[in-house]
Amino acid sequence: MFVVGNGRLITHDQINPFFHNGAVAVKGNKVVETGKTEEIRAKYTEAEFIDAKGQLIMPGMINTHHHIYSAFARGMTSNKPAPKNFMDILENLWWKVDKNLNLEEIKYSAFATYIESIKNGVTTVFDHHASPMSVKNSLFTIADAAKKIGIRTCLCYEVSDRDGIEILEEGIKENTDFIRHYNLQDQNMIKGMFGMHASFTLSDESLKKCVKAIKGLDVGYHIHTAEAIDDLEDSIKKYNKRVVERLNEYGILGEKTIAVHCIHVNEKEMDILKRTGTQVVHNPESNMGNAVGCSPALDLLAKGINVGLGTDGYTNDMFESMKVANIIHKHVKADPSVAWMETPQMLFENNRKIVAEYFDGNIGVLTEGSAADIIIADYNPLTPMNETNYNSHILFGLMGRSVNTTIIDGKIIMRDRKILSVDEDMILKKSRETSKQMWDRM
Template sequence: MLLLTNAKILTFDENMTIIEDGAIFIENGTIKDIGNTEELEMKYPDAVFKNVKNKIVMPGLINTHTHLYSTFARGMDLKDKPPSNFVEILKKLWWRLDNTLNEKDIYYSALFAICECIRNGVTTIFDHHASYNYIDGSLDIIADAVKRCGIRANLSYEISDRHGKEKSQAAIKENERFIRKVQLIKNSHLKGLIGLHASFTLEDETLKTVSELSQELNIPIHVHVAEGIQDYQDSVKRGYNGVIDRLNRFNILNPGSLLVHGVHIQKEEIDALKRSGSYLIHNPESNMNNAVGASPIKSFIENNIVTGLGTDAYTHDMFESIKMANLLYKHESKDPRVGWNEVYDMAFINNKKIASRFFDKKLGSIEKGLPADLIVVDYSSPTPIEKENVFAHILFGMNGSMVQTVLVDGKILMDNREVTFLDYEQLRRKTQKQARDFWKRF
């Protein structure tokens, strides 16, 4: 039994309730009671009291698209001329990287990245993995890192024909094997989706096979969609109206599928996207970094397409992604009035909806009966924090480095900026050593 006391609680419930001098009573991983500190201290005298000293307590953040395998890319020499467009970025960096990863690389890349998520207040992630030098069992390696760290993670393997049919078939089998495994063990922290890279690296036969597997397992797809203009152009060359049209013809766009990026989705495809019941995941920083353009977020929102927010592993700090999504929306719209409600909905309503669907329990809120996935943020505001201005404080005041304490299912994963389940400095040293070995092989 744990009692967090003396907190300013931002519940992110339907009414955006704020509790001053609040306390949260946690038992068996669940929020059992919320209220005034003095009252709950008297009500639960046998609990372990943890005084958070007037800091902010809010739900753990959710990242609906990331790549844990990308850790070793930071600071790496490509040993080649700098890529000048999106396809060159894929060929010179990411496809070489994923074709170099070995078992040890996968583990340390994932373990360190998950720790970075925790250190930035992210408690739930949707990961999209590729390691074409090591396919079979690769998702189990990541799952081991997830279990060690204690977060919630939905994992998928990125199926692609770019390395040939034999490897794409192995990738399909890896998704199927892992999904059947997690369905059997029913771990509330570990789930799976069927991963696809992007339409322009997939043949029709592969899409047909994946569609049949999706229906058999009753599991949606996690796929990159129209990130670069080349994806759209490839679909047109194959005789389709665009990426959405092609994927829709193969029943890839099912309710709950995660369509990532969507930068070059065409206006005439929006209606089909809306009817599909799929989710669109926006990754603003990655799109700008790759110079692929900006997603037509306004069109998605106007057509009631549920749009979530991810990072594409450009960062593990969702506060940073939230800020950039707001700025990009304003910049593209040339209107300083927009972005407020839209980005708030992406991060704190739609991400919650998406995660809650796949983890079979409501996440992203502080309410009685919900999992105790909480973060304590050391944010000292010069102005009042009220329900009408919470998002403004997040945009202009908070960042991931302010996160002091992180709990998932009531278990403390980080306290006073120190992760509790491993020696972080030792992990950093081991990861750097592994990175140097990886760079030699790259």
């Protein structure tokens, strides 16, 4: 048992959201109690004490849409012309990167991404993977890295038609094999979903195969949805219906499904998302980088749709994603009053609801019985900090690299910026070697 205390404690618990000098008592992988440091220490005298030294204590961050396969693109040069649109980006970058990954490179992409996530205070990652020439065992390879490091993760393989029927069926099998292996286990660290790339890379026949594949499995789908105008135009041209309408006709939407982006959706599609209880994930930096438009996230939220926040592989820092989500909507709407409440809602409330569809333990909050996913961040506020303004302090005062201690499932994974579960230097050295090999092949 241990106590993390002597810090400004944000719990995200509605009853006791903030303690000026707070502490969290942990036994096993659960939070036993939160409260004032002196009271918690007096009650649990035998527990190890982890002194936050006046820093900020809060629940670990959650990323509900990521792409581990994109890790080795960092720093890579290309001899292709500069992309003119979203399809150029896919065809000349991402669909070349994912085709060149082997299992060894997938392993080190996963290790490197998870390490950087932990160092940015992220304790749960939902990933959407692709490696068409190395489909078999790709999810299991990523899961092995997650287990060794000690991070919580939900994985899927993005099935598509773009590499032919054989690879499509390999992707379906990888998803279902992984789901059957991990989701039926009595463990709360690794789970699976059924991944699909996007409507425009899946025929009607392929959608039918995907739906049939998870019959009887208690999972949903993880799919890019109306991210770029190309997806919408393809759906209207081929099927005479919009993207969300098409997915709904196949029974793909629902409470356990993540419809990523949902940028090019209309009022009718929003109503479908609401009626089906489908989860949506907003990825502001990726949307800006790909120039696909600004998500109608505020409109979706106003309708009562659960919109979470992810990174889409653009960064491993959810504090960074929070900052951009806050300003992109102000900029697009030319209204400085918007997104103040909606941004922390997406990150701290709605991401928790998405996680709860797959993991037990009230993840993303620090209260009795919740999962012991805790971070300590180096932050000494220059103005008063309390239960009414701590989101403003997080927004303007913190970044991922402020985090110096990360605890996941009751285990200290990083302390004083040092990863304890694996040899970080060795992994990053190997990552540089394997990424160079991939670059040379490309």
